[in-house]
Amino acid sequence: xxxxxxxxxxxxxxxxxxxxxxxxxxxxxxxxxxxxxxxxxxxxxxxxxxxxxxxxxxxxxxxxxxxxxxxxxxxxxxxxxxxxxxxxxxxxxxxxxxxxxxxxxxxxxxxxxxxxxxxxxxxxxxxxxxxxxxxxxxxxxxxxxxxxxxxxxxxxxxxxxxxxxxxxxxxxxxxxxxxxxxxxxxxxxxxxxxxxxxxxxxxxxxxxxxxxxxxxxxxxxxxxxxxxxxxxxxxxxxxxxxxxxxxxxxxxxxxxxxxxxxxxxxxxxxxxxxxxxxxxxxxxxxxxxxxxxxxxxxxxxxxxxx
Amino acid sequence: xxxxxxxxxxxxxxxxxxxxxxxxxxxxxxxxxxxxxxxxxxxxxxxxxxxxxxxxxxxxxxxxxxxxxxxxxxxxxxxxxxxxxxxxxxxxxxxxxxxxxxxxxxxxxxxxxxxxxxxxxxxxxxxxxxxxxxxxxxxxxxxxxxxxxxxxxxxxxxxxxxxxxxxxxxxxxxxxxxxxxxxxxxxxxxxxxxxxxxxxxxxxxxxxxxxxxxxxxxxxxxxxxxxxxxxxxxxxxxxxxxxxxxxxxxxxxxxxxxxxxxxxxxxxxxxxxxxxxxxxxxxxxxxxxxxxxxxxxxxxxxxxxxxxxxxxxxxxxxxxxxxxxxxxxxxxxxxxxxxxxxxxxxxxxxxxxxxxxxxxxxxxxxxxxxxxxxxxxxxxxxxxxxxxxxxxxxxxxxxxxxxxxxxxxxxxxxxxxxxxxxxxxxxxxxxxxxxxxxxxxxxxxxxxxxxxxxxxxxxxxxxxxxxxxxxxxxxxxxxxxxxxxxxxxxxxxxxxxxxxxxx
Numbered sequence: 001x002x003x004x005x006x007x008x009x010x011x012x013x014x015x016x017x018x019x020x021x022x023x024x025x026x027x028x029x030x031x032x033x034x035x036x037x038x039x040x041x042x043x044x045x046x047x048x049x050x051x052x053x054x055x056x057x058x059x060x061x062x063x064x065x066x067x068x069x070x071x072x073x074x075x076x077x078x079x080x081x082x083x084x085x086x087x088x089x090x091x092x093x094x095x096x097x098x099x100x101x102x103x104x105x106x107x108x109x110x111x112x113x114x115x116x117x118x119x120x121x122x123x124x125x126x127x128x129x130x131x132x133x134x135x136x137x138x139x140x141x142x143x144x145x146x147x148x149x150x151x152x153x154x155x156x157x158x159x160x161x162x163x164x165x166x167x168x169x170x171x172x173x174x175x176x177x178x179x180x181x182x183x184x185x186x187x188x189x190x191x192x193x194x195x196x197x198x199x200x201x202x203x204x205x206x207x208x209x210x211x212x213x214x215x216x217x218x219x220x221x222x223x224x225x226x227x228x229x230x231x232x233x234x235x236x237x238x239x240x241x242x243x244x245x246x247x248x249x250x251x252x253x254x255x256x257x258x259x260x261x262x263x264x265x266x267x268x269x270x271x272x273x274x275x276x277x278x279x280x281x282x283x284x285x286x287x288x289x290x291x292x293x294x295x296x297x298x299x300x301x302x303x304x305x306x
Numbered sequence: 307x308x309x310x311x312x313x314x315x316x317x318x319x320x321x322x323x324x325x326x327x328x329x330x331x332x333x334x335x336x337x338x339x340x341x342x343x344x345x346x347x348x349x350x351x352x353x354x355x356x357x358x359x360x361x362x363x364x365x366x367x368x369x370x371x372x373x374x375x376x377x378x379x380x381x382x383x384x385x386x387x388x389x390x391x392x393x394x395x396x397x398x399x400x401x402x403x404x405x406x407x408x409x410x411x412x413x414x415x416x417x418x419x420x421x422x423x424x425x426x427x428x429x430x431x432x433x434x435x436x437x438x439x440x441x442x443x444x445x446x447x448x449x450x451x452x453x454x455x456x457x458x459x460x461x462x463x464x465x466x467x468x469x470x471x472x473x474x475x476x477x478x479x480x481x482x483x484x485x486x487x488x489x490x491x492x493x494x495x496x497x498x499x500x501x502x503x504x505x506x507x508x509x510x511x512x513x514x515x516x517x518x519x520x521x522x523x524x525x526x527x528x529x530x531x532x533x534x535x536x537x538x539x540x541x542x543x544x545x546x547x548x549x550x551x552x553x554x555x556x557x558x559x560x561x562x563x564x565x566x567x568x569x570x571x572x573x574x575x576x577x578x579x580x581x582x583x584x585x586x587x588x589x590x591x592x593x594x595x596x597x598x599x600x601x602x603x604x605x606x607x608x609x610x611x612x613x614x615x616x617x618x619x620x621x622x623x624x625x626x627x628x629x630x631x632x633x634x635x636x637x638x639x640x641x642x643x644x645x646x647x648x649x650x651x652x653x654x655x656x657x658x659x660x661x662x663x664x665x666x667x668x669x670x671x672x673x674x675x676x677x678x679x680x681x682x683x684x685x686x687x688x689x690x691x692x693x694x695x696x697x698x699x700x701x702x703x704x705x706x707x708x709x710x711x712x713x714x715x716x717x718x719x720x721x722x723x724x725x726x727x728x729x730x731x732x733x734x735x736x737x738x739x740x741x742x743x744x745x746x747x748x749x750x751x752x753x754x755x756x757x758x759x760x761x762x763x764x765x766x767x768x769x770x771x772x773x774x775x776x777x778x779x780x781x782x783x784x785x786x787x788x789x790x791x792x793x794x795x796x797x798x799x800x801x802x803x804x805x806x807x808x809x
Binding site for chain 1 (some may be wrong): 400410411
């Protein structure tokens with residue numbers, strides 16, 4: 001098979017969708033946090049911790065659905081912790097996010113050892129296996145990926161984010177808090193409560209991404225988020241914190257990943273380059289945040305009257 | 307009948323400072339009540355407590371006789387106390403309508419916003435005060451006047467019985483200020499209590515029914531104004547200052563010499579769009595205009611802090627950039643002082659090289675110079691050993707002005723941005739004296755101020771800066787209306803369609 005036809009195939013598309021799900025969940029989670037005015041660099045740690053939580057619950061109960069619920073809860077708890085530290089405790093959001101990432105990285109490793117006596121991975125789980133759509137071809141894989149409950153959930157969450165942010169009271173409050181917390185407060189919006197809710201919700205959605213990642217691999221592996229949280233954060237910044245564009249940007253990153261897998265046999269260097277992606281993307285996100293802050297300050301000053 | 311809003315022995319401390327020390331006041335329906343006092347007298351804090359934005363340390367706020375829970379803005383709004391703060395409380399990226407309904411949104415099932423009902427309510431409130439706003443415009447694209455109208459509309463949508471405005475005319479042109487007070491009169495006539503915090507006495511004279519004076523956190527007097535008689539204004543002035551006011555500066559004729567500062571076709575981002583003017587030796591030139599029309603950027607370019615995109619600054623005897631002009635920045639705490647350093651050091655900041663020999667600071671020489679400057683700023687010698695942050699705002703500004711005027715002796719040009727903002731009247735007059743003396747000694751002086759009255763006293767001619775351009779050059783005695791026109795700038799902005807004010 002030629003390189004080109006390998007790249008533009010149903011298999012690549014299926015891989016893209018498959019990989020986009022964790023990215024998109026983390027990205028949507030990031031959107032909820034950023035929009036409410038709480039920076040969240042802990043998407044990475046939230047994914048990781050929720051992924052393990054999901055796998056543990058799945059193994060303990062035998063139900064993939066209960067695993068999803070557990071992942072959502074773990075994500076929401078970490079989100080709530082981040083929000084409490086930042087909003088109530090006035091801890092710097094970067095510091096809090098860093099702490100959550102470190103605790104998640106160490107904590108999951110510790111839990112793996114304590115629960116399964118392994119430093120690298122959990123026992124295998126089923127996840128959502130589709131028993132109706134069999135077959136080995138690229139098209140069958142694409143069909144299976146699209147009807148996967150987590151893919152459908154992610155798409156629903158994306159549409160839900162667009163609608164909720166744009167057309168509901170809660171969405172308006174979240175945007176007002178992110179835009180100008182003092183203004184929102186004096187208009188009678190309960191800023192702390194809105195932020196706590198939004199960041200917990202964001203954490204839960206991010207947690208779903210972690211579960212999707214683990215179910216996709218049919219096990220939890222230590223450090224399996226592999227920088228996806230940071231790449232998702234880059235997508236959020238790139239998309240100007242808009243949910244639809246964030247999902248699109250996540251799709252683009254996923255497509256890069258998918259193509260990389262397809263071509264890595266042909267081009268050895270591609271794999272090494274692809275491994276740099278998370279770090280380059282993070283650096284870019286930081287640069288973009290800095291630029292946005294500078295512009296925001298300049299605009300605030302240059303707001304001409306009349 | 308009880309007053310709509312009554313304040314009962316309100317107290318507020320910030321650290322060691324008693325910002326408000328037991329003030330009781332009543333506000334009645336149908337009246338425009340001015341609360342006046344100098345900057346820092348505590349009047350904003352007092353009204354912010356009334357609106358539940360600041361929690362008082364002691365005392366109570368009552369609406370129609372019932373006490374409000376302290377420091378609860380939501381409850382105050384619900385009970386009919388609305389406040390338009392000096393820094394508008396609007397979310398810039400949201401639309402006018404979204405801001406108008408924020409915190410009290412009409413919703414349908416699932417918390418979905420009911421845009422149609424929101425619009426009806428907003429239109430009804432806007433109609434009451436006779437304004438039309440573009441509801442779909444984002445606030446960041448709206449002018450200051452429209453933002454203020456939006457804030458007033460919002461308080462009306464919450465069925466405010468009391469409307470409090472903090473320094474509402476600080477950002478308005480003279481014409482807009484008249485329109486605002488016409489609006490406020492309508493609100494009062496509809497049975498509301500209107501409270502205006504201000505330090506502008508001409509507004510009190512022209513528009514207020516009642517005037518209360520706050521000085522150092524204490525209520526000094528409350529007067530019913532009878533058509534703004536001059537003697538009651540004089541009495542209010544005495545109450546504000548706690549003493550007879552120092553004599554008004556006499557405007558002396560000065561003969562300008564050669565051109566010292568020439569600014570040609572200056573461009574900087576969107577803020578400056580082709581500014582050109584000249585200032586001559588011995589001349590004081592004013593730059594008037596509403597804040598945010600390029601003043602900040604102009605000062606930064608003149609100070610050599612920012613490079614312009616195009617155009618040049620030329621100063622005779624100094625070259626360009628740093629050193630050509632001695633500058634008093636508008637924000638003294640951010641750009642004028644090191645608050646934690648001693649007053650002594652702040653007085654000679656940036657000139658250490660002059661007091662250094664072979665890399666060693668000559669403390670005695672530095673001390674002598676600091677004493678000279680302190681005397682000039684009318685500061686006691688004892689205050690030299692205090693940190694600058696311990697001084698009052700007025701005295702801090704005197705330190706900055708003394709340093710710039712004395713230290714910039716070799717600079718041919720003196721630039722002062724908002725030299726008396728937040729400064730009490732006595733200190734302001736002293737600073738004005740320094741400015742005039744500098745001009746008489748042959749410096750070219752440029753003063754930027756949002757206070758037209760200040761420029762009229764000081765300047766030989768006044769340039770109006772509007773949207774990054776010099777819109778007009780006017781003599782200091784030109785009528786308000788001409789300044790107002792010029793401040794609006796020549797081409798009317800796009801947002802103008804939404805800012806017609808009905809008579």
